[in-house]
Amino acid sequence: GAVVSQHPSWVICKSGTSVKIECRSLDFQATTMFWYRQFPKQSLMLMATSNEGSKATYEQGVEKDKFLINHASLTLSTLTVTSAHPEDSSFYICSAREGAGLTDTQYFGPGTRLTVL
Amino acid sequence: DQQVKQNSPSLSVQEGRISILNCDYTNSMFDYFLWYKKYPAEGPTFLISISSIKDKNEDGRFTVFLNKSAKHLSLHIVPSQPGDSAVYFCAASRVNFGNEKLTFGTGTRLTIIP
Numbered sequence: 768g769a770v771v772s773q774h775p776s777w778v779i780c781k782s783g784t785s786v787k788i789e790c791r792s793l794d795f796q797a798t799t800m801f802w803y804r805q806f807p808k809q810s811l812m813l814m815a816t817s818n819e820g821s822k823a824t825y826e827q828g829v830e831k832d833k834f835l836i837n838h839a840s841l842t843l844s845t846l847t848v849t850s851a852h853p854e855d856s857s858f859y860i861c862s863a864r865e866g867a868g869l870t871d872t873q874y875f876g877p878g879t880r881l882t883v884l
Numbered sequence: 885d886q887q888v889k890q891n892s893p894s895l896s897v898q899e900g901r902i903s904i905l906n907c908d909y910t911n912s913m914f915d916y917f918l919w920y921k922k923y924p925a926e927g928p929t930f931l932i933s934i935s936s937i938k939d940k941n942e943d944g945r946f947t948v949f950l951n952k953s954a955k956h957l958s959l960h961i962v963p964s965q966p967g968d969s970a971v972y973f974c975a976a977s978r979v980n981f982g983n984e985k986l987t988f989g990t991g992t993r994l995t996i997i998p
């Protein structure tokens with residue numbers, strides 16, 4: 768099956784620093800990538816949708832200047848958490864979809880655990 | 885506003901028996917539903933989906949049932965196996981070209997007892 772990787776798998780940083788998380792589709796080209804965050808015992812919440820070469824579409828309530836998304840190629844998307852604060856500590860998961868339709872399967876990465884001290 | 889709800893945070897089932905996981909939704913515009921399975925420290929993996937034009941979809945040991953009038957879907961796993969122990973998320977979406985985002989439930993932790 769299709770594989771999506773994320774790097775790093777976990778990161779601890781000081782408050783005020785920026786953190787970049789990479790999401791790669793390893794064996795397919797992803798026309799669309801999605802970024803989610805999950806708080807403990809809560810559901811995955813979609814943060815933004817990105818298509819290769821265009822600006823990401825952010826969900827309501829997600830600060831685009833704080834969570835910078837770059838979908839530079841069909842196999843790579845990055846999420847940068849700028850000026851991270853403790854409330855940004857969460858589990859961030861990306862997913863990638865090869866086709867353009869809803870019924871095309873989203874393949875999820877293993878997630879990145881961010882802890883901001 | 886939790887549009888997709890999984891009211892049972894956990895479920896324990898004896899190996900070999902049937903596991904039934906439930907999911908309710910409030911948005912009548914949803915017309916595509918999926919189930920994902922998640923192991924700790926891993927991303928969710930797709931299990932099975934169903935379109936609103938159907939009321940049942942089967943794939944091996946997994947069957948999803950959709951009751952549109954009740955806004956309810958369920959995932960049946962039979963027979964349950966120890967490897968099925970994981971967190972199961974249901975997700976819903978509205979087919980709207982250019983905006984097909986998934987709304988996830990809070991998950992149900994399934995434990996299969998050997």
